[in-house]
Amino acid sequence: xxxxxxxxxxxxxxxxxxxxxxxxxxxxxxxxxxxxxxxxxxxxxxxxxxxxxxxxxxxxxxxxxxxxxxxxxxxxxxxxxxxxxxxxxxxxxxxxxxxxxxxxxxxxxxxxxxxxxxxxxxxxxxxxxxxxxxxxxxxxxxxxxxxxxxxxxxxxxxxxxxxxxxxxxxxxxxxxxxxxxxxxxxxxxxxxxxxxxxxxxxxxxxxxxxxxxxxxxxxxxxxxxxxxxxxxxxxxxxxxxxxxxxxxxxxxxxxxxxxxxxxxxxxxxxxxxxxxxxxxxxxxxxxxxxxxxxxxxxxxxxxxxxxxxxxxxxxxxxxxxxxxxxxxxxxxxxxxxxxxxxxxxxxxxxxxxxxxxxxxxxxxxxxxxxxxxxxxxxxxxxxxxxxxxxxxxxxxxxxxxxxxxxxxxxxxxxxxxxxxxxxxxxxxxxxxxxxxxxxxxxxxxxxxxxxxxxxxxxxxxxxxxxxxxxxxxxxxxxxxxxxxxxxxxxxxxxxxxxxxxxxxxxxxxxxxxxxxxxxxxxxxxxxxxxxxxxxxxxxxxxxxxxxxxxxxxxxxxxxxxxxxxxxxxxxxxxxxxxxxxxxxxxxxxxxxxxxxxxxxxxxxxxxxxxxxxxxxxxxxxxxxxxxxxxxxxxxxxxxxxxxxxxxxxxxxxxxxxxxxxxxxxxxxxxxxxxxxxxxxxxxxxxxxxxxxxxxxxxxxxxxxxxxxxxxxxxxxxxxxxxxxxxxxxxxxxxxxxxxxxxxxxxxxxxxxxxxxxxxxxxxxxxxxxxxxxxxxxxxxxxx
Amino acid sequence: xxxxxxxxxxxxxxxxxxxxxxxxxxxxxxxxxxxxxxxxxxxxxxxxxxxxxxxxxxxxxxxxxxxxxxxxxxxxxxxxxxxxxxxxxxxxxxxxxxxxxxxxxxxxxxxxxxxxxxxxxxxxxxxxxxxxxxxxxxxxxxxxxxxxxxxxxxxxxxxxxxxxxxxxxxxxxxxxxxxxxxxxxxxxxxxxxxxxxxxxxx
Numbered sequence: 005x006x007x008x009x010x011x012x013x014x015x016x017x018x019x020x021x022x023x024x025x026x027x028x029x030x031x032x033x034x035x036x037x038x039x040x041x042x043x044x045x046x047x048x049x050x051x052x053x054x055x056x057x058x059x060x061x062x063x064x065x066x067x068x069x070x071x072x073x074x075x076x077x078x079x080x081x082x083x084x085x086x087x088x089x090x091x092x093x094x095x096x097x098x099x100x101x102x103x104x105x106x107x108x109x110x111x112x113x114x115x116x117x118x119x120x121x122x123x124x125x126x127x128x129x130x131x132x133x134x135x136x137x138x139x140x141x142x143x144x145x146x147x148x149x150x151x152x153x154x155x156x157x158x159x160x161x162x163x164x165x166x167x168x169x170x171x172x173x174x175x176x177x178x179x180x181x182x183x184x185x186x187x188x189x190x191x192x193x194x195x196x197x198x199x200x201x202x203x204x205x206x207x208x209x210x211x212x213x214x215x216x217x218x219x220x221x222x223x224x225x226x227x228x229x230x231x232x233x234x235x236x237x238x239x240x241x242x243x244x245x246x247x248x249x250x251x252x253x254x255x256x257x258x259x260x261x262x263x264x265x266x267x268x269x270x271x272x273x274x275x276x277x278x279x280x281x282x283x284x285x286x287x288x289x290x291x292x293x294x295x296x297x298x299x300x301x302x303x304x305x306x307x308x309x310x311x312x313x314x315x316x317x318x319x320x321x322x323x324x325x326x327x328x329x330x331x332x333x334x335x336x337x338x339x340x341x342x343x344x345x346x347x348x349x350x351x352x353x354x355x356x357x358x359x360x361x362x363x364x365x366x367x368x369x370x371x372x373x374x375x376x377x378x379x380x381x382x383x384x385x386x387x388x389x390x391x392x393x394x395x396x397x398x399x400x401x402x403x404x405x406x407x408x409x410x411x412x413x414x415x416x417x418x419x420x421x422x423x424x425x426x427x428x429x430x431x432x433x434x435x436x437x438x439x440x441x442x443x444x445x446x447x448x449x450x451x452x453x454x455x456x457x458x459x460x461x462x463x464x465x466x467x468x469x470x471x472x473x474x475x476x477x478x479x480x481x482x483x484x485x486x487x488x489x490x491x492x493x494x495x496x497x498x499x500x501x502x503x504x505x506x507x508x509x510x511x512x513x514x515x516x517x518x519x520x521x522x523x524x525x526x527x528x529x530x531x532x533x534x535x536x537x538x539x540x541x542x543x544x545x546x547x548x549x550x551x552x553x554x555x556x557x558x559x560x561x562x563x564x565x566x567x568x569x570x571x572x573x574x575x576x577x578x579x580x581x582x583x584x585x586x587x588x589x590x591x592x593x594x595x596x597x598x599x600x601x602x603x604x605x606x607x608x609x610x611x612x613x614x615x616x617x618x619x620x621x622x623x624x625x626x627x628x629x630x631x632x633x634x635x636x637x638x639x640x641x642x643x644x645x646x647x648x649x650x651x652x653x654x655x656x657x658x659x660x661x662x663x664x665x666x667x668x669x670x671x672x673x674x675x676x677x678x679x680x681x682x683x684x685x686x687x688x689x690x691x692x693x694x695x696x697x698x699x700x701x702x703x704x705x706x707x708x709x710x711x712x713x714x715x716x717x718x719x720x721x722x723x724x725x726x727x728x729x730x731x732x733x734x735x736x737x738x739x740x741x742x743x744x745x746x747x748x749x750x751x752x753x754x755x756x757x758x759x760x761x762x763x764x765x766x767x768x769x770x771x772x773x774x775x776x777x778x779x780x781x782x783x784x785x786x787x
Numbered sequence: 788x789x790x791x792x793x794x795x796x797x798x799x800x801x802x803x804x805x806x807x808x809x810x811x812x813x814x815x816x817x818x819x820x821x822x823x824x825x826x827x828x829x830x831x832x833x834x835x836x837x838x839x840x841x842x843x844x845x846x847x848x849x850x851x852x853x854x855x856x857x858x859x860x861x862x863x864x865x866x867x868x869x870x871x872x873x874x875x876x877x878x879x880x881x882x883x884x885x886x887x888x889x890x891x892x893x894x895x896x897x898x899x900x901x902x903x904x905x906x907x908x909x910x911x912x913x914x915x916x917x918x919x920x921x922x923x924x925x926x927x928x929x930x931x932x933x934x935x936x937x938x939x940x941x942x943x944x945x946x947x948x949x950x951x952x953x954x955x956x957x958x959x960x961x962x963x964x965x966x967x968x969x970x971x972x973x974x975x976x977x978x979x980x981x982x983x984x985x986x987x988x989x
Contacts, residue, residue: 010971011956049978052985053950056927292885 007039008032010046017046084155088116088162104165107150113165114150118158135161137202145193147213147223166213166221172275174214181783182218183276188340189220191269194333198262205260207268208248209275247271247281251296251324263326266336270321270329277314278306282322296324299355311782313343319353328354346775364392418473422764425481445482449475460544469546476552479536480559483529493524523563530560586615597666605668613672616657617679620650638699644687651683674729681718681733688714689740712741719770723778735770739763801988802870809858822851824925829878832921838882846885850878875918930984934977941965945973 008016008029016029033040084090088105094115103116139149151162168174171190175183190212194204204211206224213221250267253260274282282300285291300322304310317339323329330336343349371388374380456471487493534556541549590612597605624646637645658676661669688711692704715737722730743759805824808817826847833843854877857863863873935943941963948959949970956967965973 009968010975011967014971014974045979046975048982049975052978052982055923056931056981057951 007036010042013039013042013046014050017043017050084116084160088114090116105162107162115147115163115165117161117163137200138197141196141200141202143193143196145189145220145222146196147221163223164221166215166223168213168215168221171209171212171214171220171272173209174218175276175279178218180276181780184340184344184783186214186218186220187273187276188337190222190272191333191337191340193220193222194265194269195337198265198332198334203260203262204265204268206248207265207272209272212272247283247291249292249295250326252326261326262332263329265333266321266329266331267326269333269336270318273314273318273321274300274303277303277310277318280306311343313349313351314340316351316353316356317343317349319356320351323354325354344776344779346777346779361396364396368392418477418764418767422760422767425477425760445478445485449478449482452478469544469548472540472544473548473552476533476537476540476549480529480533480556483532484525487525487528493522493528526563527560530556530563534560583616583619586612586619588612590616594664594669597668598664609668609672613675617650617654620653621647624650637703641691641699641703644691647683647687651680651687654683655680677727677729678733681730681737684714685711685718685733685737685740689737689744692744708741708744711737711744715741719774723774723781731774735767738766738770742766806858806870809855818855821855822847824929825874826851828874828918828921828925831924832878832918833882835917835921838885842885846878846882849881849885850874853877853881871919871922875915875922878918926985926988927981929988930981933984934980937980938977942973943977945970946977950974950978 012029016026033043084105087108089108090103090105092104094102094104103118105114105116106112107114135149135152138146139152142148147166148164149161150164153160153162171186174186178186190207194207197204204222204224207222211223213223215221248268248271250264253264271282274280283291283294283298285294300319303315303318304312317336320339321329321336330339339349339351368389371380371385375382375385452471452475456468456475459468459471534553537549537553537556541553589608593605593608593610593612596608625643654676658673658680661673661676688707691699691707692711715734718730718734718737720734722728722734739759742763746759746762805817805821808814809821811817826844829847829850830840830843833846834840838846854863854874857877863870938946945959945963945965948954948962949956956970959965959970960967963970
């Protein structure tokens with residue numbers, strides 16, 4: 005038998021031979037090593053074929069490597085045609101290439117990115133769709149997409165060519181304030197994209213170029229997905245993008261939302277503040293683990309003097325749960341703008357709150373143990389529990405919302421109210437039948453209170469606080485008007501005390517007084533005011549009602565003071581010697597505070613301080629201020645200047661207390677900071693007010709100039725340490741000056757309302773302006 | 788189009804060669820080639836375990852990086868085991884770590900059979916065989932591509948139509964203008980060369 009052909013061998017191997025020829029074939033194989041080798045090979049080949057048929061399916065999927073890649077400028081040029089002249093390749097990777105080119109029609113530089121088409125990759129289609137969307141978006145901080153094109157199944161994106169440095173490089177030369185400005189540009193760009201439903205997905209410094217202006221340009225919107233695998237392979241390092249991934253990007257299933265971009269923006273803010281990455285791990289596994297579950301080091305621990313509101317904003321953007329982060333770039337930007345405007349930022353990263361709650365929980369557990377062992381009394385426990393509850397309760401969003409009401413906003417409301425009041429008084433001074441005169445005030449009060457409470461119920465806390473504070477301020481006026489105009493409990497039929505305010509008002513110049521009020525009426529109205537203030541404070545828990553309560557209390561107290569006839573109390577015997585026990589008690593208080601006998605410190609200091617204040621006041625009244633002896637001043641002038649000197653003493657004392665640094669001393673310093681400005685500004689106003697006073701004209705002019713200067717100094721002095729006391733008394737001083745000026749200019753009945761309106765406007769303006777300065781002062785301190 | 792042809796003449800590189808070249812830390816071309824070869828294996832393997840495409844790519848990169856580090860530290864010795872087993876070990880660890888934090892309900896891998904990721908992981912032999920399959924697929928596809936480059940177009944086409952396409956010998960012969968025997972020879976030659984290359988690669 006001749007050697008069989010390949011067909012026969014295959015038939016043999018596959019068992020297709022008929023029985024009779026099989027024996028003959030096998031006989032031949034036994035004698036022919038060449039054929040038997042062929043059969044062996046054929047068997048192996050058939051086995052391989054089986055394997056091949058199994059695995060060949062995957063063939064199509066990966067056979068495309070190396071295809072569809074534009075690698076050289078020539079090739080790029082051939083795809084692009086004549087519209088673009090390719091200059092050079094600027095970036096390359098396994099999944100896309102970027103070329104610099106010139107648009108020959110419009111003669112501008114462009115960047116052209118080629119996308120590799122993957123049949124299996126839906127992401128590519130999505131990129132394509134988003135690039136089309138982005139091309140409709142024109143934003144100064146986004147590198148614009150001019151064209152998306154396809155030629156010979158090769159997709160490319162033509163973008164604006166940006167000449168700049170990557171963000172983190174550019175930052176090295178910038179100060180914090182400039183960095184923030186650049187960063188806000190980035191936020192603006194991302195926010196604009198978010199509004200269109202486009203998510204960047206890959207925000208990182210190399211995707212943000214900073215031009216020489218400096219101005220940020222965000223690149224690769226929505227088309228950055230591919231660049232991700234590109235970069236890490238190209239560098240041979242797992243760096244760059246993974247460091248900017250959000251927890252939901254490294255956790256399955258991956259759910260990307262606008263909050264994902266917020267996380268990356270949070271990392272940028274962290275770098276902006278500290279020049280470090282929040283998750284510095286280089287190993288991908290550790291890095292992902294950290295992103296998923298670790299909290300970053302506090303920025304303030306890495307870098308000194310970081311503005312804490314910015315730190316809190318940053319940490320809130322870095323929350324693990326997307327729902328706890330800012331919803332999008334816009335709300336993140338709003339909080340930073342709020343900081344720059346000097347408003348209060350209430351963003352708290354949840355882990356800090358959690359930490360506080362945890363600590364408080366443990367401490368409360370301990371309290372029970374201490375009480376069981378009779379280490380502390382039930383009363384002390386109650387007090388601590390109250391404090392703790394107040395600490396934890398801000399979790400209630402409505403309370404946080406109402407506390408967002410910053411001092412400046414309150415001032416805006418107050419200014420608004422003053423304008424309203426001025427207009428009201430103006431109206432009131434014109435024609436009205438007496439019986440109806442209190443009606444507008446009563447009506448306005450009721451309306452404001454009603455609005456306020458309704459708003460509060462509808463959880464619009466800011467508006468509620470505004471309305472309720474207006475109502476609160478209207479209450480005493482409305483009551484006084486009603487009682488006075490309707491003649492209830494009026495002077496002199498119903499009267500307490502020895503001397504009436506009504507008498508003093510009757511002595512006032514013609515036209516200044518339109519109301520006759522008695523002490524009883526004053527007492528009732530101030531008491532009602534206090535009651536309502538406390539009621540609102542309890543209900544709303546906003547700090548503005550603390551201030552109202554204090555003012556109402558002071559008003560009520562002064563009415564009591566007048567009723568008791570305390571004005572006549574001028575003991576002749578008081579001298580400088582009386583200062584010694586006061587100062588002694590105060591020093592003793594300070595010492596015991598330092599020596600940890602805290603329980604004695606408070607009463608000692610308070611009593612000491614009261615003695616000092618009383619003593620100094622009496623001395624001023626008795627013209628015993630020795631330093632004033634040298635000059636030829638009038639009696640009234642000496643008294644008032646004595647108070648001014650006292651005010652300066654209080655301020656010095658406040659400085660000393662603050663330096664002592666304990667909690668008690670800080671509280672005392674706060675109180676003294678209220679006393680000081682009032683003692684300085686009020687006498688200056690009084691010195692300038694009395695037209696028939698014996699004070700010489702020249703001196704009056706000096707005081708008239710001094711008052712606004714001192715007021716302005718206090719307002720600006722409040723900037724450094726954010727002191728409400730200086731701010732408010734300064735504003736008061738400005739109001740008094742304005743009133744004086746309008747009185748001089750207008751010289752008629754309308755001076756009051758007009759001055760109120762003007763004051764209100766100035767007040768609003770200042771309270772808008774000052775917080776901005778405060779914020780920039782904080783930033784400058786950091787720089 | 789010329790450059791594309793040129794690329795097709797790309798030289799045939801065996802595993803041993805790739806590993807040798809990889810010792811030079813500055814050679815990015817080799818690194819690219821290494822990833823080109825083995826990334827698809829890890830990606831497909833990960834996809835089989837129910838990991839989404841993007842994460843599968845991450846897993847592949849991570850696996851490559853871990854391997855490269857170990858390789859340059861001299862921890863991988865070809866004498867002790869095949870590259871396939873080594874990469875399997877690395878990839879398995881990487882994917883397990885990636886999935887470590889996942890709630891169980893998210894780990895349904897194969898929705899058609901209801902096999903969960905954890906079921907697969909429990910059965911180590913099972914996932915090992917998945918890996919082997921992916922590895923073999925890669926090797927076969929590589930070799931097939933190389934044979935296609937080496938062989939005469941007609942011969943390879945004959946092999947494709949007859950052996951893979953299961954078309955009758957007569958039809959293939961008529962279509963390509965070849966004798967019956969020539970078709971059989973073509974099949975035999977391609978398969979033999981394929982076997983050689985396969986052996987060489989591993």
